[in-house]
Amino acid sequence: MSRLRVLDLTDELARYAGRLFVGMGAEVIRIERDRTTARAERLHWHSGQRVLHLPDDAELGVVLDRLLPEADVVVESGPLDRLRTLKLRGPDWQHVAHVVVTPFGTWGPCKTWPADDVVATAAGGMAWLGGAPGEAPEPPPRAQAGQLAGTHAAIAAMLALLARQRTGVGQLAEISVQEVVAATLETGAISWIHAGTIPGRTSGVYGHVAHRVFATKDGHVAGGYSGPNRMWDDLLAWMADEGEAADLTEERWQDAAYRWQHRPYVDEVVGAFVARRTADEIATGARSRGLPWATVAAPDDVLKNPQLLDRQFFLDIDTAEGAVRDVGFPFRSLQCPVRLREPQDVDATVTWLEGVQRPRRRTAHKRGAALDGVRVLDLTWVLAGPYATKLLAEHGADIVKVESMHRQDPTRFAPSMRLRPEATYDDSGYFLNFNRNKRSLALNLRKPEAQELLRQLVPFVDVVIENFSPGVLDRWGLGYQQLRKLNPNVVLVSMAGVGQTGPWRQAVTFADTLAAMSGLTYETGHPPQGLTFGLGDMVAANAATLATLDLLHQGVGGHVDLSQLEAMAAHLGPAVLEAKPARVGSRILRTAGDDRWIAIGAATDDALATALGTTASELTDVIGEQDADALADRLQSLGFPAYPVRDGRDLVDHDPQLAAGGFYQQLDHPLAGPVAHEGVVAHLHGTPGGLWQPAPLLGQHTDELLTELLGLTPERLGNLHDEGVLE
Structure with missing residues (x-):
């Protein structure tokens, strides 16, 4: 199968998309307006790409006229008024997956506002969760908003390509970085929705699980x-x-x-x-x-991790000065390169190396979403796995969620995760948010009869996603080799904490331990505080989703051995390539009100003071007297990226930009009633996703699914219920 061809016009808001496509074996031509000069950043983000420096917008049209006919994907990011591809888009773009990533979307009162990573994490509620009580909020290290946005851009592109296999045409997809961040907060906003509480800064102490960073004798x-x-x-x-x-x-x-x-x-x-x-x-x-x-490992220590070394996670980049080692990709694609060459500068005569890839056609059509006709057997629990199947579900995949009273998902059953006062396991707030659009099949997998039913379902699905401990599926006769015999084209995605192989393969992991091993916790401060929300779960889920779409698009089965640790370590950015982190010029400052703050993009004190009509020595005091929303509006009008630091309540009830895009959407649950849910991130114009049904009651669709897929009779179903197989 020939390689995908990607035109990458991203800035720092979504440059991770180009790196991910390289990891998926794509041919990437990067077109830069502003040249990336820092060596570590250039090697990390753009190795394996050919790079054309093209600041002249007029010349861009000429280059695109030549490259576009054989391109599969065009992805661009930046403030709306700096985007070039939207202005050039015409009838000859109909075959490509065209993805644009902007700080706040192409709609609403803030659509033209610029934002850097710090401002974006503030706008989406992530910065609010980091730091110590009473002190300034601290966004997570290593530009996580941009990396998340880049991943969602790649996901949107693959969704559009899968839809193209059915429709024969491409489409435009839009991503708002603010929405990306707001969808990645775990309980940051849903605590307000379900419990009327606002998770705050806790110096790294988790609010709903008894985990944190502890000091040892030496670290x-x-x-x-x-x-x-x-x-x-x-x-x-x-x-x-x-x-x-x-x-x-x-x-x-x-x-x-x-x-x-x-x-x-x-x-x-x-x-x-x-x-x-x-x-x-x-x-x-x-x-x-x-x-x-x-x-809690420092980035340099990550390079010595025996688990990562055993699994050959790291990537060697060949440069003129010799090979250098960098973190690898979040998952191993079938076409994943094992070595990369440093970015190669090219001129405007650049052409594609590969021939045109002809899309296959799928015929299923249900809601008109990108994944109509795809069925997923969901054997996951807690957050990482359910978040991945949530993403697939909201683009039309039929998710058959296998669960049981006998393997109690904490997000259903743990009181601290129900969020809703007096909630039961059927209306847990945490569960409702991450399991909408799914059907629940109750199988007591401790019983051989339930395991046999699971095997019988495999021929009727396209994807199986699981996060059991390594070896569990094999013991049930459902390892990848057994699954292939039942369904030769099945995609199996395994989401173990550190992977299926290696000396630590049986390690028990939580989100905080994975962040610690990955090097990210170390970079949260000295002493390190950690990340008080499940960023690693969402990072791993995004990787699992992209890996699934990659194989579905190729039309081949395969086993994705996804390590959540590797997905997190891939988010270190250029940390292992540089002597020390680049200094971030953005800052978060206190404003008027109780614990209210504003994030301001890189600017000198003198420039800000002049803009606000004061002196540099009085700047902090002057800002401290301002309303955050009014000040952000004023600074943006003067050309400074800025946004109030949003907490969970602000996002749901008070943010005008999220409201304009309808990000929080209501679903009517049979027990909880009308409930707001975090919305869909990838806005595909031709095959839009959606929130169609609330999270299921435990086992709600058991009889329906076993009748629909396996043809079981009412008598047989009754016997299985009586025998405790369907509990």
């Missing part, structure tokens, strides 16, 4: 004691064996609710135990006990 580790009861029991046994459990062995501490109520004291005892040991002692001891703890 830091991330870990905790939430999850199944075994997590607490085995940690307590370890501490008791060392004589350091204090009074935690008393019966009252066996009550999870009591532990949660007295979490500060429990953290104090656990923290003292950790502080007497090195980071490696804690991490190694935890892995041997199946406990979710990990060393």
Whole structure:
């Protein structure tokens, strides 16, 4: 199969898209208006690409006239008034997937506003969650808004290409970076929707699971004691064996609710135990006990990680000065390169290297969405897997979510994750948000009969996504080789914490431990605070979604061995290529009101002071007297990127830009009633996605699915219910 051909006109808001396409084996021609000069950034973002520096918009039209007929994807990012491809778009663009990424979308009162990464994380609610109480919000390190936006741009392009296989034509897709960020907050906004609470800055202490960063004798580790009861029991046994459990062995501490109520004291005892040991002692001891703890690794240490080395995650880039090593891609495509060449400068006579790729045709048509006709067997739980299937569902895929009372998804069953007062497992706020558009099939997979039903379903699906521990599917006779016998074209996506292979393959991981191992936690400050929301889950989910679309587009089956750790480490940016992080000139400053802040893009104090009619020495005081929204509007009118730092309530109830785009959409749930949900990020013009139905009740569609797909009779269904197979 010939390679995709991609024209990349992105700036820093979405340049990750071009890197992802290189990782998928695409031929990428990058057209730059402003040349990337920093060596580390140029190597990381653009290796494997041919780069044309073309500041002249008039000359761009000539180049596109020659390259466009054989292009598959055109992706551009930047402020709306600087986009060039929208102005050039015409009838001869009908065959391409054309994706534009803007800070705030092409609609609403802020559509022309510029934003850098810090401003975008503030506008989308992510910056609000980082830092210490009472102090300035801190966005996550390494330009996460832009990397997330670049991933969603690549996802949108692949959705458009899949739709092209059915319709024969391409389409325009739009991405708002603010919406991308707002869709990646875990409980940041849905806590307000369901509980009327606003998660805030906690110095890295998770608000809904007992995990955090702890100091050791020589560094830091991330870990905790939430999850199944075994997590607490085995940690307590370890501490008791060392004589350091204090009074935690008393019966009252066996009550999870009591532990949660007295979490500060429990953290104090656990923290003292950790502080007497090195980071490696804690991490190694935890892995041997199946406990979710990990060393907070610096980026340089990530290069020595034995799990990543064993799985050959890292990428060598050939340069004129010799090979250099960089972090790899978030997943291994069938066409993934093992080495890259540094970016190659070309002139305006550049041509494609490959011939035209002819799209295959699919015929299924249901809602008119990009993934109509695709069926997914969803064996995932918690966040990373369900977020991936959520993305597929909102573009038309039929998601068959397999769940059970006997494998209790914490997002349904854990009280701290239900969010809604008095909620049951059928109207948990967390579950509702990430499982809309899905059908629930109750299978008690502890029973051989349920495992057999699962095998019988495989011929009727295109994709199987799972996040069991490595080896579980094989024991059920559902490993990839067995699945291929049942369905030769099936795509299996496995989402284990650190992958299916390697010396740490059985490691138990949570979002915080993956962030720690990846190097990102280290960069949250000194001492490191960690990320108090599941960024790693969403990063891994985005990678799983893109990997799935890649194989569906190629029309081949395959096993995607996705490591959530690798997906996170891929988001380090150029950290391992540079001696120290580049200084970010943007800042977040306090404004009038209780804990209200504004993010302002890179500008000198003198420039800001002049614009605001004051002096540099008085700048902070003057800004502190301003309303954040009014000041952002004023600064934007003067040419400075700026936006108020939004919290969860602001996003849902008060942000005019999100409201103008209808980002939060209501679905009517049978128990919860009308509930706002985070909306669809990829706005495809020809095959739009949507929110069509609320999250299912547990097992709501069991009989429907087994009748529809397997033809089971009412009598057979009744027997399976009686035998506890469908619980």
